[in-house]
Amino acid sequence: MPAERTQKGPANNPSGGNQHRSRPLLKEHPELPKWIQEYIDDGVKQADMPQSLLDDHGITIGLRSIERIIKTQDLRTTRHSGLTDTEKAASILEITQEDPLGRWGARKIKEKLSIKTIHIPRSFIADIRGVLDRDASNMRKPGAKKVHTRGLWSAGPNEEWCVDGHEKILQCMGVGVWGIIDKWGRGERNLWALPSVRTPDIPPALFLREIRARGGMPLQTTSDKGSETGVLAAIQTSLRQIYLPDLELETVPAHLSVKSVYNITRERGWRPIWEKELANVKYAYESGKMAAGYHPEDPIHQGVALWLWAKIVQLRLDNIKRENARHHVLSGNIAPIPDSSRSGG
Numbered sequence: 001m002p003a004e005r006t007q008k009g010p011a012n013n014p015s016g017g018n019q020h021r022s023r024p025l026l027k028e029h030p031e032l033p034k035w036i037q038e039y040i041d042d043g044v045k046q047a048d049m050p051q052s053l054l055d056d057h058g059i060t061i062g063l064r065s066i067e068r069i070i071k072t073q074d075l076r077t078t079r080h081s082g083l084t085d086t087e088k089a090a091s092i093l094e095i096t097q098e099d100p101l102g103r104w105g106a107r108k109i110k111e112k113l114s115i116k117t118i119h120i121p122r123s124f125i126a127d128i129r130g131v132l133d134r135d136a137s138n139m140r141k142p143g144a145k146k147v148h149t150r151g152l153w154s155a156g157p158n159e160e161w162c163v164d165g166h167e168k169i170l171q172c173m174g175v176g177v178w179g180i181i182d183k184w185g186r187g188e189r190n191l192w193a194l195p196s197v198r199t200p201d202i203p204p205a206l207f208l209r210e211i212r213a214r215g216g217m218p219l220q221t222t223s224d225k226g227s228e229t230g231v232l233a234a235i236q237t238s239l240r241q242i243y244l245p246d247l248e249l250e251t252v253p254a255h256l257s258v259k260s261v262y263n264i265t266r267e268r269g270w271r272p273i274w275e276k277e278l279a280n281v282k283y284a285y286e287s288g289k290m291a292a293g294y295h296p297e298d299p300i301h302q303g304v305a306l307w308l309w310a311k312i313v314q315l316r317l318d319n320i321k322r323e324n325a326r327h328h329v330l331s332g333n334i335a336p337i338p339d340s341s342r343s344g345g
Contacts, residue, residue, distance in 0.1 A: 025061065025065065026069070029057070029059055032053075032059070032061075032069065033069055033073040035057060036049060036053075036069055036075060037076065037117065039052055040075060040076065040114075041115055041116075042114075046063065047063060049063070050062060076118075078119040081119045081120060083118070083120070085124075088120045089128050091113060091118050091120065092109060092113070092125055092128045092129070093128075095113055096129070098112075106125040106126040110125055154183045155184075156184055157185070157187075158217075158219070160183040160184075160219065160221070160265075161180050161189060161220075162180070162182075162221075162222045162265040162266035163178070163180050163181075163222070163223045163229070163266065164178070164179065164223060164224055164263055164266040165179075165194075165198065165203070165226075165228075166178075166270050167197055167198070170285075170313060172285070172286070173309050175193050175194070175195065175306070176194050176195070176196060176197040177191060177193060177194070177197070177273075177313070178192050178194055178197040178203065179191040179192070179266065180210055181265055181266050181269045183265045186265055186268070188320060189210060189214075190321065191317035191318075191320060191321055192206055192314070192317070193310045194310075195306065198228050203223075203231070204231045207235065217239055217243070219254075220236075220253060221236045221255045222258060222266070223255070223256075223257055224258065224259065224260040225257045225258065233255040236255045240254040277316045277317075281312060
């Protein structure tokens with residue numbers, strides 16, 4: 001007579017189920033193709049759809065199964081729109097009738113068409129817009145001379161760092177200032193006194209020092225169009241691709257190069273630095289030259305003065321940064337960016 005089996009521990013699979021479904025997935029959830037199409041229309045990435053289906057509908061499904069459903073159910077995507085070029089152009093023409101002022105860009109049009117399950121590449125939309133309304137299309141280009149009078153907006157600390165150098169503040173003593181300011185709350189990340197802010201190697205070196213000191217990087221940087229920022233832009237883009245590969249550069253660019261008048265956060269930050277601190281430094285420098293017997297043509301005097309006053313300026317800049325970090329969010333502030341918020345993170 002066979003001996004009775006005894007269970008020595010808890011069963012690994014008490015339910016008796018395995019990875020194989022008892023019924024085909026589409027029979028269990030006949031609306032699954034509809035939900036996937038809605039995700040496509042809403043711009044959800046295919047890689048994110050398994051988690052979205054689990055969160056929204058309690059369905060456990062793999063990415064390969066989603067790809068198979070998209071193909072077998074003939075769901076509409078940008079690559080497989082099911083439209084001829086003529087039909088695409090007609091759809092673009094129809095939707096742009098809702099924009100008589102011509103202010104929609106290719107991305108906006110693409111989003112509006114996607115809601116209607118019409119998926120067309122942005123490049124195709126831009127080409128059609130250029131033919132239908134060249135003036136409106138040109139106004140959407142980055143170089144168009146149009147000042148956008150709107151308030152600043154930021155999602156939070158360290159989303160965007162605005163960088164720039166300022167040579168005119170203390171041009172008389174041969175000292176420039178290069179700074180990084182956080183768009184959120186206009187908090188000074190760092191300020192440096194330098195003999196030159198236009199050397200191509202200086203901005204990227206200071207930028208790398210700052211992200212190393214803070215143990216992190218911003219999602220985006222903004223600078224003016226100076227040639228010295230090219231290396232910094234390349235470094236920021238490379239770091240974004242390495243450490244944030246899922247955040248598409250087309251959606252959120254790693255770096256923006258703009259005219260100085262559009263680098264608003266950094267440009268506005270220079271004024272209080274000058275008026276409250278560095279104007280006093282310049283006054284002391286100018287008034288003290290004669291009393292100290294300074295000879296501007298003497299190279300020794302020039303070298304000593306540059307070394308000494310650069311340290312004085314840096315000391316003031318360090319104090320500005322510390323004082324800036326002490327500011328707090330004003331209570332009851334409902335502006336897109338708090339008037340006086342600072343974050344040391």
